[in-house]
Amino acid sequence: MASKVRLFVDHPLGEGQLVPLTREQANYLFAVMRLPVGTVLSLINSRDGEWDAEIAEGNKRGGVLACQAQTKPLQMPPDLWLLFAPIKKARTDFIVEKAAEMGAAKIMPVLTEFTNSDRVRQDKLQAHALEATEQCGGTYVPEVSEVQKLDSVLRDWPEGRQLMFCDEARVGERAGLSGSAGPWAILIGPEGGFSEAERIRLAALPCSTVVSLGPRILRADTAAVAALTMWQMALGDWG
Amino acid sequence: MASKVRLFVDHPLGEGQLVPLTREQANYLFAVMRLPVGTVLSLINSRDGEWDAEIAEGNKRGGVLACQAQTKPLQMPPDLWLLFAPIKKARTDFIVEKAAEMGAAKIMPVLTEFTNSDRVRQDKLQAHALEATEQCGGTYVPEVSEVQKLDSVLRDWPEGRQLMFCDEARVGERAGLSGSAGPWAILIGPEGGFSEAERIRLAALPCSTVVSLGPRILRADTAAVAALTMWQMALGDWG
Numbered sequence: 001m002a003s004k005v006r007l008f009v010d011h012p013l014g015e016g017q018l019v020p021l022t023r024e025q026a027n028y029l030f031a032v033m034r035l036p037v038g039t040v041l042s043l044i045n046s047r048d049g050e051w052d053a054e055i056a057e058g059n060k061r062g063g064v065l066a067c068q069a070q071t072k073p074l075q076m077p078p079d080l081w082l083l084f085a086p087i088k089k090a091r092t093d094f095i096v097e098k099a100a101e102m103g104a105a106k107i108m109p110v111l112t113e114f115t116n117s118d119r120v121r122q123d124k125l126q127a128h129a130l131e132a133t134e135q136c137g138g139t140y141v142p143e144v145s146e147v148q149k150l151d152s153v154l155r156d157w158p159e160g161r162q163l164m165f166c167d168e169a170r171v172g173e174r175a176g177l178s179g180s181a182g183p184w185a186i187l188i189g190p191e192g193g194f195s196e197a198e199r200i201r202l203a204a205l206p207c208s209t210v211v212s213l214g215p216r217i218l219r220a221d222t223a224a225v226a227a228l229t230m231w232q233m234a235l236g237d238w239g
Numbered sequence: 240m241a242s243k244v245r246l247f248v249d250h251p252l253g254e255g256q257l258v259p260l261t262r263e264q265a266n267y268l269f270a271v272m273r274l275p276v277g278t279v280l281s282l283i284n285s286r287d288g289e290w291d292a293e294i295a296e297g298n299k300r301g302g303v304l305a306c307q308a309q310t311k312p313l314q315m316p317p318d319l320w321l322l323f324a325p326i327k328k329a330r331t332d333f334i335v336e337k338a339a340e341m342g343a344a345k346i347m348p349v350l351t352e353f354t355n356s357d358r359v360r361q362d363k364l365q366a367h368a369l370e371a372t373e374q375c376g377g378t379y380v381p382e383v384s385e386v387q388k389l390d391s392v393l394r395d396w397p398e399g400r401q402l403m404f405c406d407e408a409r410v411g412e413r414a415g416l417s418g419s420a421g422p423w424a425i426l427i428g429p430e431g432g433f434s435e436a437e438r439i440r441l442a443a444l445p446c447s448t449v450v451s452l453g454p455r456i457l458r459a460d461t462a463a464v465a466a467l468t469m470w471q472m473a474l475g476d477w478g
Binding site: 075094098101102103135136137138174175176213214215216217218219222225226228229230232233237238239 | 414415464467471
């Protein structure tokens with residue numbers, strides 16, 4: 001089954017809209033994929049849903065697509081952020097990919113006391129989020145922010161956003177999430193968990209709900225998917 | 240923090256019990272880790288919980304450990320099987336690792352009509368399950384079965400075991416699981432989903448509960464973790 005090529009563009013999509021290609025996109029479509037003029041692709045831009053667009057002209061250095069018709073409306077994720085402490089590269093990539101698939105709106109790498117990796121390439125992670133969205137047929141690409149200290153993120157915490165604090169030290173307690181709808185964030189700790197000072201501070205925040213993720217210790221990437229599932233079922237767009 | 244080495248042994252564990260090492264284990268402990276006699280390790284065997292054991296003697300070819308005291312009781316997972324269609328190697332490994340972490344009792348690779356990989360090394364997957372259990376401090380290593388045709392598995396389906404059939408075609412329907420406690424299995428399809436004939440057959444089985452995993456298309460490895468979370472919350476040992 002030859003499936004349509006799917007492309008993210010930073011350009012408005014609409015009937016008759018002409019969409020210029022970047023050099024990189026043109027190279028991919030015409031040098032790598034060798035698509036002829038007239039081929040129909042799928043375009044998304046995180047704003048206007050998914051559109052069919054035909055290749056009007058192009059070569060390895062540039063080109064133009066012509067929008068035809070909307071094939072999917074925009075499907076916004078709930079207003080959910082995923083905060084996580086970056087771990088080894090493969091697992092960090094994995095967390096970003098999973099967050100995009102599971103419907104997080106924003107992905108925020110944060111440095112905690114025990115975070116053992118601070119070499120986080122925002123551009124690479126953003127590309128992962130984009131690829132995961134394209135793969136899974138989504139129409140919204142979550143934003144990946146630059147890595148920040150957890151401290152600073154908490155200091156500037158937005159009024160009214162609730163925090164699901166997944167505390168490894170609660171392993172074995174009853175898992176479950178209660179809370180009210182609205183803006184939320186999930187926080188997943190690094191391998192080795194949070195420091196005692198961080199745990200006390202996080203649990204004491206008025207915005208914070210402390211949550212156990214069952215009776216087993218989970219790796220951070222597993223914990224991210226489990227927490228996203230739990231949140232989506234209880235308060236998101238799964239239930 | 241130097242953490243204790245954790246080892247799986249196929250031998251009874253109990254007070255004063257002497258545990259012989261395989262050549263491979265001895266090589267790891269004495270040639271790779273260079274542990275001296277007298278070092279205390281953690282042992283598990285999927286039956287007797289976790290025990291402290293001291294190295295009584297050893298060289299690169301063999302050795303003996305002496306059990307001291309139980310440090311954790313056996314924590315059996317619920318009677319849950321995870322059936323999945325093997326995908327690309329890295330993601331298949333990942334599914335097995337996640338199933339072990341999330342508390343599946345048995346992991347069964349199955350071939351469906353659209354399964355595009357049948358080169359499954361049972362011994363390698365079993366080693367992944369073991370490693371994930373050791374990493375996460377578990378005391379029970381789920382069994383990974385040899386790859387089987389989904390057809391045959393369904394033909395010999397055990398009386399009384401319920402099936403959570405995660406049907407990609409139900410994307411967008413309300414996610415949730417209802418059912419009664421007891422033996423269960425989760426079935427995750429391959430990339431490309433199930434064939435129409437498989438879907439009709441699966442949905443019609445008396446043991447089967449058809450489940451949606453939310454409004455987004457998930458990769459098979461994401462779907463596995465999400466389904467395990469959903470089951471553990473509703474019917475397993477998380478709730």
